[in-house]
Amino acid sequence: MSAFAYRNGELHAEGVPLSDIAARYGTPCYVYSRAAFEAAFDEYSTAFAGTRHLICYAMKANSNLAVLDLFARLGCGFDIVSGGELARVLAVGGDPAKVVYSGVGKTEAEMEQALAAGIRCFNVESAAELDRLDAVAGRVGRRAPVSLRVNPDVDPHTHPYIATGLKESKFGIAYQDALALYRRAATLPNLDIRGVDMHIGSQITEVEPYREAATRILELVDALRAEGIALAHVDLGGGLGIRYRDEHPLRVAEYAQMVRSLFAGRSETLVFEPGRRLVGAGGILLTRVLYLKPGTPKGFAIVDAAMNDLVRPSLYDAWHPVDAVRPRTGDVHPWDIVGPICESGDFLARDRHLALAADDLIAIGAAGAYGLAMSSNYNSRPRACEVLVDERDTHLVRRRESVSDLFAHESVLPRDRAPIT
Ligand SMILES: *Cc1c(COP(=O)(O)O)cnc(C)c1O
Numbered sequence: 001m002s003a004f005a006y007r008n009g010e011l012h013a014e015g016v017p018l019s020d021i022a023a024r025y026g027t028p029c030y031v032y033s034r035a036a037f038e039a040a041f042d043e044y045s046t047a048f049a050g051t052r053h054l055i056c057y058a059m060k061a062n063s064n065l066a067v068l069d070l071f072a073r074l075g076c077g078f079d080i081v082s083g084g085e086l087a088r089v090l091a092v093g094g095d096p097a098k099v100v101y102s103g104v105g106k107t108e109a110e111m112e113q114a115l116a117a118g119i120r121c122f123n124v125e126s127a128a129e130l131d132r133l134d135a136v137a138g139r140v141g142r143r144a145p146v147s148l149r150v151n152p153d154v155d156p157h158t159h160p161y162i163a164t165g166l167k168e169s170k171f172g173i174a175y176q177d178a179l180a181l182y183r184r185a186a187t188l189p190n191l192d193i194r195g196v197d198m199h200i201g202s203q204i205t206e207v208e209p210y211r212e213a214a215t216r217i218l219e220l221v222d223a224l225r226a227e228g229i230a231l232a233h234v235d236l237g238g239g240l241g242i243r244y245r246d247e248h249p250l251r252v253a254e255y256a257q258m259v260r261s262l263f264a265g266r267s268e269t270l271v272f273e274p275g276r277r278l279v280g281a282g283g284i285l286l287t288r289v290l291y292l293k294p295g296t297p298k299g300f301a302i303v304d305a306a307m308n309d310l311v312r313p314s315l316y317d318a319w320h321p322v323d324a325v326r327p328r329t330g331d332v333h334p335w336d337i338v339g340p341i342c343e344s345g346d347f348l349a350r351d352r353h354l355a356l357a358a359d360d361l362i363a364i365g366a367a368g369a370y371g372l373a374m375s376s377n378y379n380s381r382p383r384a385c386e387v388l389v390d391e392r393d394t395h396l397v398r399r400r401e402s403v404s405d406l407f408a409h410e411s412v413l414p415r416d417r418a419p420i421t
Contacts, residue, residue, distance in 0.1 A: 003033030003389075004284055004365065011325045011363055015392040018286055018325045022361050025396060027288045028305035028384040030372050032062075034070060035391075036282030037368075041074050044274060047256035051263070051270055054120075056100050058238045058275030059085055061369040066388050066397035067279065068092045077120070079238070079273035083110040086117060096120070100235060100271060102149065102199065104129075104170055111136040115144060123149045123197040123235065125172055127181055130188070137190035146185060147195035147235060150178045150220060152213035156201035156239065164201045172198070178220055182229055193229060196221060199237030199273060205249050207258050210236065214262055221268065234263075235271035242280040244366050245319045252277070276369040283368025285310050285384070286325070287348075289360045290340070298334040301356050306339020307346040308378040310364060310371050314345045321365035322349045330355040337362065341379050372398070380406055 003014055010017050013031045021031055044055050056077040059068060063085060068078070069092040077098025078089050089099055099119040104126065106114075111133055114122065124130050124146050137144040151172035164171045173181055178196075185191055200213050214236055221231050236259065241249040263270065287305035312318035322337055335356060337349040348364055356362075375383050382401035387394050 003036035003039075003282060004363065006327075009326060011323060013284070013389040016389050016394055018284075018363060019361060021387055021389075021394060022286055022288065022325075024394065025385050025387055026400060027286055027361070028303075028309050029286045029400075030283055030367065030384055030386040031286050031363075032064075032067065032279075032283045032368055032386065032388045032397075034388055037067065037070055037279055038074065040278045040282060041071060041076060043252045044272065044278070045074075047252040048259075048270065048272075051260065053270040053272065054098060054233075055272050055274065056098065056235075057278055058102075058273045059088070060373060061275035062279045062283070062371070062373050063088055064372070064386055064388075064397055065092050066386075066395065068094060071278070079275070080119075083107075083113045086110075086114055086119070090117060100147070100197070100273070102197070102273070106133075108132065108136050111144070112140055115140055115142045119145070121145045121147045121194050121197075121233075121235075123147050124185075125149045127173070127177075127184070130181065130185055130191070134188040134190045143190055143192045145192045145194045147193075147197045147231075147233070148173050148178060148181060148185070149197040149199065150175055150217060152198055152200065152216040154200055154209050154213040154216070156204045156209040157206060158201045158203050158239075158241075164199055175216060175220070179223060179227075182224055183227070186229055193231065195231045195233035195235055195268070195271070196224075197235035197237065197271075200239060202239045202276060203241040204239045205241040205247050207250050207255055210255060211258050211262070214259065218262060218266075231268060233269040233271050235273065238273035238275050238277070240274055240277040242276055242366060242369075244321065249277075278369075280366050280369035283366075283371060285348075285364040285367040285371060287362050287364065289356055289358050289362060292335075292356060292358055294333065298336060298351060301335040301337050301354075301362075303337055303339060303348065303362060305348060305364070305384065306341040306379070306381065307343065307348075308341060308376045308381050309339070309384050310348060310367055311374050311376070312370055313348050313350075314343075315374075320349060320367060322352045322354070323363045323365060324354055324356065325361035325363055328355045328357065328360070337364075341381075377401075377406055382406060
């Protein structure tokens, strides 16, 4: 059963009517379901039960502390992409030994911070980064655990902005360069070679690209072993898709079956970096209709959430489900659901057939991943609040920003000089 379902004519989050949440916390508001997050983790972890594995939640999808805390309590690790993310993991008491660190642009300060914390592995994405990490580790007197992110050059059949494993992508090390770079890594004094890593893209709905990519990665692992470079883990990345519209996302069990058969009889620990799959379906963006602008062939429903709150439709042309919290009977019209921002690209959904009136509440579905995490203050709009629902309880896990928060870090020039005339 979905965590968001209608009861008595009203959309609920678990046991709580969304209108109660709007009344208590205001709109726009992200609403998350604890049960949905935990069920998604459970699906992953059940699928790999009995294998040596570590699930590292790719926390850039939703890095709210309450969400991280829930996953940490379940024994989940984290895939981070910045020092800020590492600080969040540590803030909730997450285990640094379950942290893998991805990203093409780690700074020296971030490397030092991660070495001091004792993370499990750096996923190194270039030869230059490898040298830098060796030097930093030497300077601070530690050995850096490393894995190379190898680009298997496989097309994941997804949106170009979220395909990351093609050879023209900025991510990872070209497959044909990987062997030589491992050889070099083995000669660097301050590195410990631990594994190999791949992440071929996001919102992937088929198993084939994974099979192809993982097969290539295992060929590399075997070639390395033949040279005396043994890898303790293979990190297959994240990217499993969810249902936004009519996709048929692959079941984790189906993915796991493929992985299990490829790894049968092998000794490497499996590492996974799911992001969207763990949190996407467990969140909605709750917003209120401010004004209706009827028109032909379609009208505009202007709501109090905008592209600064949820940028996916504008950025990726992503389709999110839109549902009235209390569907009304009456004439259905096609509406573009748009925000107050001064950009024509500011839309949350287009051409949705709904019966709407001003002040109605609307839920933008499947917004738990890359929602608030990608939000901005464009147009000086305070960020939305985040509410985590746990059965009949609601918890405000991020308060709505205030307008004074918006310019708390800004200042004006001193007044001691006359303006140039
Ligand atoms: C973004 C990212 C992920 C998670 O991707 P999803 O599609 O959200 O699962 C995993 N690994 C790396 C390196 C990433 O950059």
